[in-house]
Structure formats: C-alpha cells, structure tokens
Amino acid sequence: MILHFFSPVGWEQWDLRERPFIRDEMPVLIDEDLRFEDGCGPRPATVMNRWLRELPISGAPSPNSWRTYAQALKSWAEYLGAHRIPLFADRQQLRDALSLYAEHRLSGPPGVRLSPASWNLAVKTLSAFYLWAAAEGHLRAVPFSYAQQLVRRPDGARVEITRNLATVRTGNAHATRKYLERPYVDLLMNALAGNDPTGARDGAFRGRETGRNGAVIGLALASGLRSREFTYLTVYEVPPLPGRRTPVPIPLVIAPPTGKGGKGRSTWIDHEALARVHDYITWDRAATVEGSRSPPSP
Numbered sequence: 001m002i003l004h005f006f007s008p009v010g011w012e013q014w015d016l017r018e019r020p021f022i023r024d025e026m027p028v029l030i031d032e033d034l035r036f037e038d039g040c041g042p043r044p045a046t047v048m049n050r051w052l053r054e055l056p057i058s059g060a061p062s063p064n065s066w067r068t069y070a071q072a073l074k075s076w077a078e079y080l081g082a083h084r085i086p087l088f089a090d091r092q093q094l095r096d097a098l099s100l101y102a103e104h105r106l107s108g109p110p111g112v113r114l115s116p117a118s119w120n121l122a123v124k125t126l127s128a129f130y131l132w133a134a135a136e137g138h139l140r141a142v143p144f145s146y147a148q149q150l151v152r153r154p155d156g157a158r159v160e161i162t163r164n165l166a167t168v169r170t171g172n173a174h175a176t177r178k179y180l181e182r183p184y185v186d187l188l189m190n191a192l193a194g195n196d197p198t199g200a201r202d203g204a205f206r207g208r209e210t211g212r213n214g215a216v217i218g219l220a221l222a223s224g225l226r227s228r229e230f231t232y233l234t235v236y237e238v239p240p241l242p243g244r245r246t247p248v249p250i251p252l253v254i255a256p257p258t259g260k261g262g263k264g265r266s267t268w269i270d271h272e273a274l275a276r277v278h279d280y281i282t283w284d285r286a287a288t289v290e291g292s293r294s295p296p297s298p
C-alpha cells in the first residue's frame with residue numbers, strides 16, 4: 001500500500017471542473033495497482049481515505065496527527081493483506097488477527113516492534129477507525145473490547161473513562177521521558193554561540209545570529225515546548241523577568257491556539273534561560289530601531 005500526501009498544486013491541469021475537496025497535506029492511501037475500485041465496487045482504501053479526510057472535524061486538526069493515524073492504518077491494512085484477511089472481516093476473524101498483530105508488533109522482529117506507548121496509539125487509531133466504520137455500516141461489530149474505569153483527577157474529582165482492553169501498561173511519565181544529558185546541552189549551546197567545546201571563541205566558526213540561536217534554543221531546551229508551540233511563540237508570551245535571580249522556575253503560559261488539541265497549558269523556564277531571551281529581545285529591538293527617523297507612537 002502506498003501512502004501519499006495530497007497537494008492541490010497544479011489541479012487546474014488535472015481535467016477537473018473544480019479543486020478537489022481535500023485538505024492540503026492530507027494523507028491518501030492507495031493500493032499498489034493505483035486503483036480505488038474494482039468489479040466489486042469501492043475498495044477498502046476508499047473507506048480509509050474517507051475516515052482520514054474527516055479527521056480535521058473529528059478532534060484531530062493537526063497534520064502531524066493525520067500522518068500518524070494514516071501510518072498506523074497503513075501498517076494494519078498491509079498486515080491483514082499479507083494474511084489475506086479483509087479489512088472488514090467478521091468480528092471474530094478481526095480479533096484473531098489483532099491478537100497475532102499484537103504479538104508481531106510487541107515481540108516480533110526488532111525492525112517492526114513498537115514501544116508500549118506507540119502500540120497504544122496504534123490501538124487508539126484502529127479503534128477510532130472501526131467505531132466510525134461500524135457507524136457508517138461497513139462492518140457489524142467493532143473488534144475491540146472496552147471496560148469502564150473510575151479514575152481520580154488531580155483536583156480530587158472521580159470521573160469514568162473507557163479503556164480499550166487491547167492497550168498495554170506504559171511506564172510513568174517521569175520514567176519514560178528522555179532528557180538530553182548536560183554535557184550534550186553545553187556542547188550544543190557552545191556550538192550555537194560560535195564557541196568550541198571549552199567555551200572559548202571558535203576561530204573557524206562561520207555562522208551568524210549567535211545571540212538569537214543561543215536564546216531561542218535555550219528557551220526550547222529549558223521549557224520543553226512542543227515544535228508547534230515553539231514555532232508560533234510570540235514575544236508577548238515570554239514571561240517577565242523577575243527583579244532578582246531566583247532558583248524557582250518561572251511559569252510560561254502557552255496560548256490555546258498553539259497548544260496541542262487547541263488546549264492551553266503551562267510549562268516552566270529557569271531564570272538563566274529567561275534572562276538570555278530578554279537580553280536578545282532588548283538587543284534585537286535596539287538594532288531594529290537604530291537610525292530610524294520616525295519616533296515610536298506614544
């Protein structure tokens with residue numbers, strides 16, 4: 001199966017009356033023979049593509065999520081195809097296939113193994129697809145089993161959640177998070193600043209904007225911003241610098257439009273990294289207005 005990412009560029013030459021109603025960067029799954037239907041009608045790839053096209057209005061607005069879901073669906077469809085099992089087989093046949101697929105992805109050859117977190121994401125993707133497909137009448141029953149579970153939120157409230165029994169346990173966040181070790185952080189920051197590994201000026205360095213590089217990368221490393229949050233962070237969202245140096249991290253509030261899923265959140269940044277960012281903001285402003293004949297508006 002081929003995974004293609006749609007682009008509307010040049011659609012005028014496609015012998016179409018109007019632009020296709022497909023989002024830019026939307027993943028499209030195509031069978032190896034490049035056909036979407038045969039003598040039996042539309043193929044399963046057509047149904048999968050319908051589900052993918054509805055992701056932006058089904059709680060997944062990010063192109064990164066579309067890509068992840070399409071890759072999970074592609075791997076599952078290829079596995080079924082290799083075992084000659086239809087994508088919309090009966091429930092028991094699909095459950096048997098899921099059991100073998102779990103063994104294949106969790107303890108199979110090293111090249112195909114998934115971490116527990118990645119496996120749970122794949123299960124979530126397949127579950128969402130089959131729930132949608134069942135509602136659309138493409139199969140009679142979803143091949144997953146679910147259990148209701150009561151959990152306590154940090155605020156003390158008890159809420160009921162639905163857990164897919166095909167998921168596996170993962171490690172605690174603090175145990176699975178990957179950190180860049182301090183020597184590598186220092187090496188990276190020295191390189192961005194045009195210094196050698198010892199921190200002295202590197203005469204062979206030919207880069208530029210060393211102050212900006214050190215400030216913004218230091219901000220990203222110190223706060224743990226996601227790529228989207230880091231890309232669209234504005235100078236107005238940088239928290240003010242405390243009047244005196246403090247070992248206590250300073251809150252950095254992320255605006256909802258740039259947060260994952262459109263939800264705002266808060267992270268932290270240390271005083272040293274924040275001071276470096278404020279120094280750069282001050283220098284950049286001064287360099288920009290230097291020589292300007294027009295005074296700023298009051």
